[in-house]
Amino acid sequence: MKKDRMRRVNELLQRELSTLCERHVATEVDFLLTITAVKTSPDLRQAQVFFSVLGNDRQWTEGQAVLERHRVGLQAAIGRSVKLKYTPVLQFKPDPTLEQADRVFSIIQKLDLPDEPPGGGSKS
Numbered sequence: 001m002k003k004d005r006m007r008r009v010n011e012l013l014q015r016e017l018s019t020l021c022e023r024h025v026a027t028e029v030d031f032l033l034t035i036t037a038v039k040t041s042p043d044l045r046q047a048q049v050f051f052s053v054l055g056n057d058r059q060w061t062e063g064q065a066v067l068e069r070h071r072v073g074l075q076a077a078i079g080r081s082v083k084l085k086y087t088p089v090l091q092f093k094p095d096p097t098l099e100q101a102d103r104v105f106s107i108i109q110k111l112d113l114p115d116e117p118p119g120g121g122s123k124s
Contacts, residue, residue, distance in 0.1 A: 006040065012082060013038040013047060017090075020077050025066055031055040033063045036095040040088055047088035050095035060094055067092040 018035045025033065032054040040047045053063040067074075071090050079087035 006042065009044070009084070010038045010040055010047075013040060013049075013078065013088070016078055016081055017049060017074060020074055021067075021070075024073070025070055028066050029059075029063065031059045031063070033066075036097065044084050044086045044088055046091065048091050048093055050093050052095045052097070064092055064094060 014035055014037060017038065021033060021035060034052045034054075035049060036052045037050040038047055039050070049067070051063060051067060053060045055063075071092070075087055075090055078090075
C-alpha cells in the first residue's frame, strides 16, 4: 500500500478512535486521555494505537486498562464506520512524547538564561 494511502488510513483511524473514546471511554475516567497516533500494518490486520494521559502514573495505567477493556467494542465500531478490507486488531501503547516534552520544558525553565541574547538589543 502506498505511503500516502497508509497515512490517510492512519489519520482516519485516529479521528474515529478519538471520537469513539470521547463518547464511550471518557465517561469512565477523571483525566484527559488522548489518541495521539495510529500506525497500521501494511496488510491492515494490526493497528498500534498510541495514547497519552494528562496525569500521574496511576492514571496512565488506568487509561491503558480502560482502553483494553473497550478494545473489542472499539474494533467493532471501527468495522462499522470505516470501510477497509480488514478491521485491524487494536493494540494500545502509551505515547510518552507529551510527558517528555513537558519534562524538557521544565528543565529549560529552571536554567538561568538571560532575557536577551548576548550582543545587545535588536538590530535597527
